[in-house]
Amino acid sequence: MSTEATPAEPSTQAPETASRTAEAIEAARAQGRAAFIGYLPAGYPDKETSIAAAIELARNGADVIEIGVPYSDPVMDGPVIQQATTEVLARGFRLPEVFEIVAAVVEATDAAVLVMTYYNLIDRMGAEEFARRLAEAGGAGAITPDLIPDEAGEWIAATEKHGLDRVFLTAPTSSPERVAQIVSASRGFVYGVSVMGVTGARDQVSDAAERVVNAARSAGAERVCVGLGVSTRAHVEEIGRYADGVIVGTALVAALRDGGPSAVAALTAELTGAETGR
């Protein structure tokens, strides 16, 4: 069943650049912990504040930063992120702003910076051009929540050419064949969807999460990070026991909304355990 998983780790195929996301996750592993991955939307509540908030993520222990690209039809997002990105679009956000934000965050931090984007935004610019500009901005790669490997031919070619990571999602319902395909197509890490649902804080971590991680590992994944519904230090610790990285989004967006970059700093420190000198 897992014969589809390529024996060669995809990152070794990159022409020039090694996977920066993989490096960040491996560095955390070397410290005996799971990597912390924080999500914030580009341009929320405005460009400068979103850069400041992302920098706070890195200063307080985030190893990887996801910059979400606001999109008109975010079907995988719950109300908190929807509301934030809708506000950003309403104030006239244009796509090139994302590359400026990525460049600013890369400049100011050591974190690997990914964008998270729905695919039509890549498609409209052209996969090759999007990848070129992302690489030029210093971005590590992209997470594409509505792109499955079956449709990803152009994106895979473009990211290979520019040495970018491409993170595909694997779900609790994915068949072993599909998991193998996803693992083989991914570069950097595989995004394990912990629950069937959209983004948003939840009280408990689904027990599906560990199964998702195990399934991806069985298919040959070297790095599997878990997201969706993660919002507390307890969740981070629990997931960190079996996953290579823990992804938090909605809770951070709510913190930014309610308390600005300083609230993001405080929550990130709490979630990463940085305040206790982890």
Place this chain on the structure above:
Amino acid sequence: MSAPAEETQKYRDHEGPYFGSFGGRWMPESLVAALDEVEQTFREAKEDPEFLAEVYRLGRDYTGRPSLLTEVKRFAAEAGPARIFLKREDLNHTGSHKINNVLGQALLAKRMGKTRLIAETGAGQHGVATATAAALMGMDCVVYMGSEDTRRQALNVARMRLLGAEVVPVDHGAKTLKDAINEALRDWVASVEHTHYLLGTVAGPHPFPEMVRWFHQVIGDETREQILTMEGRLPDAVAACVGGGSNAMGLFHGFLDDPEVALYGFEAGGDGVETGRHASAITLGRSGVLHGARSFLMQDEDGQTVDSHSISAGLDYPSVGPEHAYLAETGRAIYEPVTDAECMASFEMLCRTEGIIPAIESAHALAGVARLSRKWGAEGEGKIIIINLSGRGDKDVETAAEWFRMLPGQENDPVAETETAEKTGDESPSPAPETGVQS
């Protein structure tokens, strides 16, 4: 690759996931397993005589199939010499073609052991049909509807609630059909274990475009048989309105491989495609991905979906089914926009000349055909055009009354020129589109 007789069967029975460069599955991985299950269940059911018999029985005993084919001589006479027939999907139970697909998919949902149906709706016709099927088959039902549309179609909201469905107004984005689909997809990601998403048009991820078409093929098959019986020959053209495009695909399918039959799809031109306020995805769109399919898409330079506009909630969608995109690209079908003003003029004309109140969606096809017949002029002598009258206009009476200023407090002045000018900012009420028309 599925058609054995490539030459004689170039377009019919085209299977997904791709229609040329269109279609596919641009969807979150979380839903892929469910889509696979739907596809497998659909493929098995199509080969199961019991399933086919049940679809047929429901069509006959519940929907009222076959629907009539009615020649409309007085309507035709006002346009030109061509003869015009209407395929009367408006006479179906629940008042539109939507019931064909809904009953079929509800049967599939039961076959998969699902107990809950969710659906999006624009005009409310698909929501009403889904609520109806849920009532008939004893299933739970939630319908997502843009809050702009719940306002425009308050009567249909009440109908769905009477039928036992929960109607959830969607307040995000443009508050119309596309946003209702987003919300239905969010529900489905979380509920897929026991819920079937009963998508109402030939759009969305594979297998929906192929499957929804299949349940509507009965429209084209019946029409073909009826016109051959009545006139002993095929029509010169068939026409339908196109939003997502399900009623059009159903009708077209019966004639796809008859090159002598022209296929016309009429999109919602809103205030006119030149104003930007329209829903003509094929006419002015470009390739993009939305709601699971690659198709023509109204989008801005960044790839953000552009809000569509139409007087008809059911056509107010910024994309179109991928098979239509394919038929447009290959030139097999011709797609043209029809403005709100043209549409309403033909709406009124059918009411007045034939005693049939059409859905505003379907009136776009009436207007497009009237324009076509006018353009043909004497050349149209003896030609036959069949229009899919996809729905009845009961739900639209208030919108029409407002348009024609028949409501209390409005001046009772039907089809007044001042009215048209006011609505469109156009000085001339005559339907004469100059832009973007491919003919």
